[in-house]
Amino acid sequence: MELLKKIKDRAPEYDSSFEELITKFTVVQGGRAGTAVEGTSWEQGKYFTTKYEIYMYATLLGLRCNYRLPIKSNDKSKFIEIKSWQPADLAEYVIMGILAKSEIDFNELENKDDKEVEKDILNFKKLMEEYANGGFDKLRAKIEISPSFFENNDNCFIDLLDEV
Amino acid sequence: MTKENIFKNFIDDPLLIEKGYITNDKLYKLKFIDQSGIKLIEVVKMAIECTVDDYGEATASRKINKFLNSGQL
């Protein structure tokens, strides 16, 4: 499982301008994301208990709509490595999705040496970030067009799954 | 209420028969204007007359006393 291990060691980044959007919907605790109590976070109006959750959501949104957007800004923020993402099967699904979209040829990959493999993995990470960025962009656009969609609707993120 | 009415109400009292003052059939026929021959009944008539004719209690008392003192019937 070497490839997966190498991929999962990476920690993708997002455009810092999305920080506000992320914190709006995510419980952010001092350094220890993912430890919030479900009940209280619901009452606070939060939908995601960790950053990687919303990140996965955004990535899948980008994948679903086939929309990737390169990160223009140089101001990027990191969060946690993929290997810590839960649930693991969802994380692997995302990886799978990005791999499918990537230009990496699997057979050729096997013939590359470690250094080149690392290069490919870096490209992979960049691709994931672009899809995630696309997803965030879509979210931002939705908030701008219809802010009430998120204000009055408890099921907003689930309803958003219907939109392509 | 006429004197007759009031009188009738008084003589309806069971005491008259219980204490043997009068018998039932005599009672039935008795009218105010009749002389009953029974002291109690005459006293009642006097009282009724005095109240209806507004003679006052003092007059009634005197009349009754005079009547009962005399031993007349």
Next chain:
Amino acid sequence: MIIEKIDIENFMCYAGPNSMEFTEGINVIIGDNGYGKSKLYDAFYWVMYDQVFVPEKKEFQNTKLVKSKIISDKVKAEIIDGRVTASVSITFRNLEKDNVFILERKYSVAIKDSLVIESNDSEFTVMKKELSYLNAKMVIDEEEKKKIVQKILPYDIKDYLWFQGEQVESIIDFNKQDTLTKAINVLSSIKRYDEVKEIAKSAAKAGNAEYDREVKRLSKDLGKSEQLENQKKQFGVRLAEFLIDEKEVKENLSRAEGKSEELLSKLSDANKITTLKQRKKSGLDQLKSLNVTLNDEQISFHRKMFRNKWVLKGTGLVHKEFSEKYASYESYKLEKASDLKAKNNLESEIQKKLQIRLPIDVPEPIYVLKMLEEEKCLVCDREAKKDSDAWNKIKELIDRPIIPSNLKSSEIPTLQNFSSDFKRLYQNGLALSHRISEIDYDIAETLKKIGDINSKIRQTNNEIKIVDDDIQKLVSDSSQTLENAESIVAEFSIQNKHVKDFTEKLNRVTQQIELNKKNLNTIDIQLKDLITGEIPKWLVEKKQVLNDFEEIAVSTRDRVFSNLISQLEKETNNHYTAMTSGNKSTRGQIKLRKLPNGNYMPEITDSTGSPLLGSNTSNLILVKLAAIMAIISAKSNDGIVSFYSLITDAPTSVFGEDYTIGFCKTVSKVYRQSIIMSKEFYKNQTLRNELMTNSEIKIGKVYMITPSIPETERTDRKRLSTSIELLN
């Protein structure tokens, strides 16, 4: 006498000239609270008795006290210098004799520089028409004026004919000796019997005293007589005290019984309220737990985005893409592997061809060598000459080349081997993508679940509201507060205890009275024993007769009173039954139960005579109204009040709709003419229509009164006037 007309000018809220005509039957004045209904009543009352009802003091007050408040504020404000007058005049007509009386009262004040200079008295005039088409003549003689007023509305019955709704409670209080006696007196004069009773009492007392004096006079032992007399006095005093005690205890007992009875009927209401409150509580509990469940569902709903993989919705294509890529990766590898395999197969084919029938090392090499030497096959025992086919075949056994034991693995050697990674990703994606098809169903199911809880919550809320409404209705019907409802049970048991205690006390007092009477008797006997000679026969007889006279007087008075009560009870029942006949719930009968203190208590009982529980305030008000009507109607032979008119703003709001119509029906039957002020018909159009169209109601005129300023804005009364509209 019929009231034909009332003209009201500048009286209270009736600024300017106003007029209303009335006919036989039930005339109705409709208006909401504060519209001028009670001021109209005041107008009637003022003419007759020079008094108006002052709500702040809750009593009637003379014009002298009320003064210029009687005059309309609007009219007073309009004059700076001059005179303003309030006047009310009522036209009465005697239908049998066809004569007419016009009674008018005026009150006027001077105004100077907008200031009111109070006057003192009102003026009262009476005009009479011997026949309705003749001219009216002023009645000068004061005595005759009084007689006319008395004739139109006798003073001793006016309270039962012209009354305000608020007075109903107090006009006839069965547990108050005075109002009860007053009412009975109207039915038939009990006064006579009271007077005879007084005569008898004092006569008996005097006669007894006279007898005692004689006994004393004839005593052989004056000293002992004196002593006994003193004792007698003492016992007499004690007896008097006990009699006072007895009266007081009877009063207390009656009050406790009365209260207990009142509470008994409230008790069933209280029980109903308590039951409803429990239902409300369990509803609220259910609501609470439903809300908790809803909250939990909503929280977990969102978590399902990740737990139930809903976030993967619509991403099936992603896995497809990867599958394709993976498949081509795999097939390339397989290709490569199959190339190798083909090569291997070819080699193994060649080797197969080379391989002789016999397996390796069978027979063993030494035997093969032997066979070669002997030029004979030892297996089939046939000749195998050297260099013959057979001999060559045997030789091949030794010569066959070494075949590698394992075919080479069909893998092309690569630098990295990621196949397990890709396989894992593929299989993971496959498993998850199977879930994708179920996501929509899953979401729908969960939404439905949440929807169900929400509708259950709505339903429970509705149920709670209905119970709340029921509670409110019961509370306002029985005019209890929710807190009272719970304390009624406690109160009820307290009153019951009182009844028990007072009954015991009464027993004791009665015994004491008996004891003292006996003692007195004993002393009398002792005194009698002391006499020498005989007491004159006439005196003995006198004493007997007078004592019997007293007894008869007391007993007859009570009997007559009871009969009148029965009469009243019967007539009241007639009216009560008539008024409640339209109502669905049981209304029962009225019984007037005698209390220890000689007063009576109205009870509503069922057909077996046991008290009907749950009679609420509206029923009791109806009972009182029925009784008030009965007092007057019992006097006439046919139970119809022809000569006097009923004027009341009856408390129909306490009744509710059903009773209101029943009330109007009965009133229109019992009274030749009645004038009813009501707010019931104001908002309720259906009720109004029924009033005017019901064939059982003999309807007179129906008026609607409206103030020029609504009550809420009435800080400044200077613009207040009332408009009167005839509706039929």
